[in-house]
Amino acid sequence: MNLRRLYMVLAVLLVVWVLLPIFLIATLAFSDRPSVFAWPKGLLPQQFSLETISFFFGVEGVWRAIRNSLAVAAMTLVFSVLLGAPAGYALARYRFAGADAYRLLILMTRAFPLAILAIPLAVRFIQLGIYDTLLGVALVHTALALPFAVLVTSSLFLSIPKELEEAAWTLGCNRLQAFLRVVLPLALPGLAATAIFAFVISWNEVFAATLLTLRERTLPAFLLTSLNDSPLPFRFAGGFFLIVPALVFIFVIRRYLFTLWGIASR
Amino acid sequence: MASIRVENVEKTFGRFKALNGVSLEVRDQEFVVLLGPSGCGKTTLLRIIAGLEQADKGRVWIGDRDVTLLPPRARRIAMVFQNYAVFPHLTVYENIAFGLRMQKVSPEKLKANVERAAALMHIENLLGRYPAQLSGGQRQRVAVARALAVEPEVLLMDEPLSNLDALLRLEMRAELKRLLAESRTTTLYVTHDQVEAMSLADRIAVMNAGAIVQYDTPMRVYQEPASVFVGGFIGSPPMNFLRLRVEGQRVRLGSLDLEPPAEVGAEVLLGVRPEDLEVYPAEQPQSFAAQVLVVEPLGPHLLLTLNFAGQAFKATVPPDFPAAAGQTLWLRPQPSRLRWLEPGSGRAFATG
Ligand SMILES: Nc1ncnc2c1ncn2[C@@H]1O[C@H](COP(=O)(O)OP(=O)(O)OP(=O)(O)O)[C@@H](O)[C@H]1O
Numbered sequence: 001m002n003l004r005r006l007y008m009v010l011a012v013l014l015v016v017w018v019l020l021p022i023f024l025i026a027t028l029a030f031s032d033r034p035s036v037f038a039w040p041k042g043l044l045p046q047q048f049s050l051e052t053i054s055f056f057f058g059v060e061g062v063w064r065a066i067r068n069s070l071a072v073a074a075m076t077l078v079f080s081v082l083l084g085a086p087a088g089y090a091l092a093r094y095r096f097a098g099a100d101a102y103r104l105l106i107l108m109t110r111a112f113p114l115a116i117l118a119i120p121l122a123v124r125f126i127q128l129g130i131y132d133t134l135l136g137v138a139l140v141h142t143a144l145a146l147p148f149a150v151l152v153t154s155s156l157f158l159s160i161p162k163e164l165e166e167a168a169w170t171l172g173c174n175r176l177q178a179f180l181r182v183v184l185p186l187a188l189p190g191l192a193a194t195a196i197f198a199f200v201i202s203w204n205e206v207f208a209a210t211l212l213t214l215r216e217r218t219l220p221a222f223l224l225t226s227l228n229d230s231p232l233p234f235r236f237a238g239g240f241f242l243i244v245p246a247l248v249f250i251f252v253i254r255r256y257l258f259t260l261w262g263i264a265s266r
Numbered sequence: 267m268a269s270i271r272v273e274n275v276e277k278t279f280g281r282f283k284a285l286n287g288v289s290l291e292v293r294d295q296e297f298v299v300l301l302g303p304s305g306c307g308k309t310t311l312l313r314i315i316a317g318l319e320q321a322d323k324g325r326v327w328i329g330d331r332d333v334t335l336l337p338p339r340a341r342r343i344a345m346v347f348q349n350y351a352v353f354p355h356l357t358v359y360e361n362i363a364f365g366l367r368m369q370k371v372s373p374e375k376l377k378a379n380v381e382r383a384a385a386l387m388h389i390e391n392l393l394g395r396y397p398a399q400l401s402g403g404q405r406q407r408v409a410v411a412r413a414l415a416v417e418p419e420v421l422l423m424d425e426p427l428s429n430l431d432a433l434l435r436l437e438m439r440a441e442l443k444r445l446l447a448e449s450r451t452t453t454l455y456v457t458h459d460q461v462e463a464m465s466l467a468d469r470i471a472v473m474n475a476g477a478i479v480q481y482d483t484p485m486r487v488y489q490e491p492a493s494v495f496v497g498g499f500i501g502s503p504p505m506n507f508l509r510l511r512v513e514g515q516r517v518r519l520g521s522l523d524l525e526p527p528a529e530v531g532a533e534v535l536l537g538v539r540p541e542d543l544e545v546y547p548a549e550q551p552q553s554f555a556a557q558v559l560v561v562e563p564l565g566p567h568l569l570l571t572l573n574f575a576g577q578a579f580k581a582t583v584p585p586d587f588p589a590a591a592g593q594t595l596w597l598r599p600q601p602s603r604l605r606w607l608e609p610g611s612g613r614a615f616a617t618g
C-alpha cells in the first residue's frame with residue numbers, strides 16, 4: 001500500500017516536472033507584456049492577449065526560419081520513409097547473415113555523439129557545397145531519424161503475416177504488386193506515424209542546424225542564435241511554437257511509439 | 267492437362283530434415299489427399315509445390331512444365347492456407363475477387379465467379395463484411411472460396427475444413443468433391459482427418475517423418491497397410507498387431523494353423539483390423555481364445571479390448587452381443603484380411 005503511494009507521488013512529481021515548464025511557456029505566450037515581465041509570475045494565465053505572439057511573428061527572419069524548418073522537416077520525412085521503410089521491410093522479411101548485428105548497429109548510430117561529428121561534417125559539407133543549404137541540414141536530420149524509421153517500420157512489417165503476401169503471390173501478384181495491394185494498405189497508418197516522427201525529430205533538432213547554417217537558419221537554430229539579444233516575450237513565444245507541433249504529433253502517434261518501445265498499447 | 271509430379275524433393279530447415287526425398291505423382295484431374303501426423307512435412311510439401319518454398323534438391327513439374335524455378339504466380343495454382351491468410355483490409359467480396367482482378371477478367375465473369383464460389387461455401391450473406399467481423403470457420407470458407415474463384419488448374423488445400431463443425435464439414439466436403447470433379451481440377455488436399463481422407467480421395471499419400479510411406483487408393487491403404495505405422499495411423503480403432511512365433515514355416519494361433527510368407531524369420535507380426543475378427547461366445551474350430559478386458563459401447567457396435575497371451579488387441583461386435591469383462595471369447599480372423607509384417611522394420615511382406 002505504501003509502495004503504491006510512493007509510486008503515485010513519484011509519478012505526480014515526474015508529470016509536474018515535465019508539464020510545468022510547458023504550462024508556463026504556454027500561458028506566458030498568450031499573456032500581455034506586463035505579465036510576462038512580472039515577478040513572481042502567477043500560475044494562472046493573466047490577461048489573455050495575442051500581443052506576445054504577434055510581436056514574435058513581427059520579428060525580422062522568423063517567417064523565413066519557419067519556412068526553412070518546414071522545408072527541412074518535409075525533406076527529412078520523405079528521405080526517412082523512402083530509405084527506412086525498405087530497410088525495415090528487409091529486416092522483417094529476410095533472414096540474412098548478420099541481421100541481428102545490423103539491427104544493433106542501427107541503434108548504435110544514435111549513441112554516437114553528434115558533437116564529435118560536427119566539425120568534420122561542416123568541413124565536408126563546405127567541400128561538397130551543401131554547407132548552409134536546406135538539403136544539407138535535411139541530410140543530417142535524415143541520418144538522425146533513420147534509426148527510428150528502420151526499427152519502427154521493421155516491427156510494423158513483422159506484424160503483417162507473411163502468409164498474406166504469399167497468398168497474394170499465389171493469386172497472381174508479383175512481389176511489388178503484392179506489396180502495393182496487400183502490405184502497403186495494412187502498413188499505411190504505421191508508415192504515417194514513422195513519417196510524422198521523422199518530421200518532429202527534424203523540427204526540434206537544433207545542434208546540427210545551428211552548426212551547418214549561417215543564413216538558412218531553421219526555427220530552432222534561429223531562436224538559439226538570437227536568444228541572447230532578444231526580449232523575454234520573444235523567447236516565450238518562440239519556445240511555445242517549438243513545443244506545440246512536437247507535442248501534438250507525438251500524441252497522435254503515441255500508439256506506435258509504445259509498440260516500438262515494447263509497451264503494450266491500449 | 268495439369269498433373270503434378272514431385273521428384274526426389276528434399277528440404278532442410280537449419281539442421282532439421284523436413285522432407286526426405288519425397289516423390290509423388292498426381293494425375294490430371296485426380297484428387298489426392300496427403301495424410302500424416304502433425305509435423306510430418308505436409309505443409310512444407312504443399313508450399314514447395316506452390317513455389318513458396320524452394321526445395322534443396324529435386325524437381326517439381328506441373329503438367330509438362332518444369333516449375334521448380336518459377337515463382338508462385340506463374341504456376342497456375344491456387345492455394346488454401348492452413349491459417350487462412352484472408353486479407354484483413356478487404357471485404358469478403360474483394361477477398362474472393364482478388365485473384366480474378368489480377369487476371370483482369372471481365373466484370374460480368376468476376377461477379378459471377380465470386381457469387382458462385384461464395385454460394386458454394388455458404389457465405390453469400392457475408393460478402394460485405396470484413397474478415398475481422400467473421401468467425402474462424404467463416405474466414406476459412408472465405409479462404410476456400412477465394413481459391414475456387416480463380417478456377418485454377420491445380421488446387422492445393424491445407425486443411426481447408428479443419429475449423430468447421432462436424433455437420434458443416436460433412437456437407438462442405440461432399441459439395442467440394444462434386445465441384446472439383448465437375449471442374450476437373452487436379453487437387454492435392456492436406457488433412458489430419460482420416461475419415462475425410464477416405465471419403466474424398468482417389469488416392470491417399472500417407473506421410474511420416476518427411477517421407478511418403480504409402481500411396482494407394484483409400485481401400486488398399488486401409489486394408490493393406492504398407493507398414494505398422496500406416497495400419498496404426500489409419501482406422502479408428504487402429505489395426506491390431508499380434509507378435510507370433512514361427513515354427514517350421516507355420517504360425518499357430520489357438521487352433522488356427524496359418525501359413526506366413528516364405529521370407530519370415532523367427533517371429534512375425536500379424537495385422538488384423540478389429541472388424542475383421544469374428545467373435546464367438548463358445549469354442550469354435552479354427553479360432554483362438556482371448557479374455558475380455560474392457561467393453562466399450564460405441565453406439566453402432568461394442569468395442570472389446572481383449573488379451574491374448576499377454577498382448578492386448580481390439581475387436582468390434584454387434585451392440586447386442588453378450589460380452590462382459592473377464593469372459594473368455596473365441597475369435598476367428600477372416601483369412602483374406604490378414605496382413606503379415608516384419609517385426610523389426612515394421613514393413614509388410616509382399617502379398618503374393
Ligand atoms: N520455416 C521453418 N523453419 C524451421 N522449421 C520448419 C519451418 N517450417 C516447417 N518446419 C518444420 O518442418 C516440419 C514439417 O512442418 P510442416 O509445417 O510441413 O508440418 P505439417 O505436416 O504441415 O504439420 P501440421 O499437420 O501440424 O500442420 C516441422 O517439424 C516443422 O517444425
Ligand SMILES: [Mg+2]
Nearest residue numbers: 308309348424
Ligand atoms: Mg501443416
